[in-house]
Amino acid sequence: MTPAVELREVAVHFGRTVALHGLDLSVAPGETLALLGPSGSGKSTALKAVAGFFRPTAGRVLLGGRDVTDLPPNRRGLGVVVQSYALFPHMKVSDNVAFGLRARRTPRRIVAERVAEVLSLVGMSGFRDRYPRQLSGGQQQRVAIARALAIRPPVLLLDEPLSALDAALREEMVAELLRLRSELPDTAIVYVTHDQGEVLALADRIAVMRDARLVEVGPTSALYHRPAESFTASFLGASNLLPVEVVDAGTVRLGELRLAASSAGLPPGEPVALGVRPHRVGVREYSGAGLAARLVAVQWRGTGFRLDLELELGHRLRAEVPAVDGLSVGSRVDVSIPDACPLVRVA
Numbered sequence: 499m500t501p502a503v504e505l506r507e508v509a510v511h512f513g514r515t516v517a518l519h520g521l522d523l524s525v526a527p528g529e530t531l532a533l534l535g536p537s538g539s540g541k542s543t544a545l546k547a548v549a550g551f552f553r554p555t556a557g558r559v560l561l562g563g564r565d566v567t568d569l570p571p572n573r574r575g576l577g578v579v580v581q582s583y584a585l586f587p588h589m590k591v592s593d594n595v596a597f598g599l600r601a602r603r604t605p606r607r608i609v610a611e612r613v614a615e616v617l618s619l620v621g622m623s624g625f626r627d628r629y630p631r632q633l634s635g636g637q638q639q640r641v642a643i644a645r646a647l648a649i650r651p652p653v654l655l656l657d658e659p660l661s662a663l664d665a666a667l668r669e670e671m672v673a674e675l676l677r678l679r680s681e682l683p684d685t686a687i688v689y690v691t692h693d694q695g696e697v698l699a700l701a702d703r704i705a706v707m708r709d710a711r712l713v714e715v716g717p718t719s720a721l722y723h724r725p726a727e728s729f730t731a732s733f734l735g736a737s738n739l740l741p742v743e744v745v746d747a748g749t750v751r752l753g754e755l756r757l758a759a760s761s762a763g764l765p766p767g768e769p770v771a772l773g774v775r776p777h778r779v780g781v782r783e784y785s786g787a788g789l790a791a792r793l794v795a796v797q798w799r800g801t802g803f804r805l806d807l808e809l810e811l812g813h814r815l816r817a818e819v820p821a822v823d824g825l826s827v828g829s830r831v832d833v834s835i836p837d838a839c840p841l842v843r844v845a
């Protein structure tokens with residue numbers, strides 16, 4: 499199948515700043531790909547290269563198999579929603595949404611139909627005659643999405659579309675976006691964010707970025723459960739990274755403890771760590787049965803407790819547990835690590 503979006507060795511330099519090293523990525527029709535990474539990692543730059551907001555220093559951008567590297571944004575036929583892409587304040591909702599269609603000289607009857615259709619899709623049919631200032635942040639963002647969808651783009655680019663919203667509204671909008679996605683089965687979506695909750699809920703695949711490079715790309719669940727890179731393990735799910743010794747293909751040693759680990763094809767001889775999610779770490783009163791540790795800090799988090807531990811072997815470890823019966827800061831404890839944690843490459 500021809501990818502909806504394809505980046506071939508796309509590099510972007512701003513003077514001496516390299517905002518993107520040669521990036522190769524493709525997105526299939528109907529697929530949602532999230533670009534996830536810390537601030538400054540090059541996510542927005544990659545998305546803007548697809549949108550055509552600047553010309554890459556090197557490489558090509560293809561949409562539906564067509565090379566669009568030299569086309570301006572308005573000739574790429576994309577839907578774009580960026581955080582700063584404010585609605586036109588002097589235009590009613592319906593005129594904002596109709597804007598792209600009118601710019602294409604779409605017949606009036608079709609404009610009216612499409613505006614009604616996309617406003618209904620984002621649950622904003624009752625607001626067509628309002629001005630943007632008469633809408634909440636979440637409602638404005640829905641209208642911005644409707645505006646992007648009005649031209650029926652094969653590709654929708656979303657750059658931190660929820661970052662200006664408060665936490666409760668963000669959750670609501672994630673549910674809305676999920677619904678929207680199921681109603682647009684052929685639309686490819688590229689979603690830029692640094693919020694891993696949004697990514698896990700929305701993305702089919704994730705591309706993890708760091709320092710203007712792609713660290714790793716893969717299906718959401720595979721990347722969450724079996725990351726190959728330590729950066730992915732710590733960024734996506736806040737894994738502890740424990741330096742271990744590899745005994746054989748499926749076994750590692752941590753102090754005296756032998757553990758089965760899943761090493762998804764890591765070449766032998768590379769420095770590795772065991773990625774252990776905080777909620778998979780077990781903590782009990784000391785009896786000598788596990789890894790000995792000292793409890794350094796306890797934070798109540800509502801749904802449970804976050805514990806900071808210092809292993810007597812010399813590493814720090816974070817745990818999340820439902821209860822801390824009988825334990826307090828300074829206690830000596832036994833820590834247990836489950837089998838089958840992923841073995842990751844240490845960058």
Ligand SMILES: Nc1ncnc2c1ncn2[C@@H]1O[C@H](COP(=O)(O)OP(=O)(O)OP(=O)(O)O)[C@@H](O)[C@H]1O
Nearest residue numbers: 512515516517536537538539540541542543544692
């Ligand atoms: N127009 C520009 N001129 C110069 N440098 C830029 C420009 N745009 C981006 N950069 C730089 O390129 C790098 C990547 O920026 P980019 O906006 O892609 O990061 P990001 O991962 O999207 O970050 P954030 O999550 O903060 O939006 C950064 O170092 C940034 O300062």
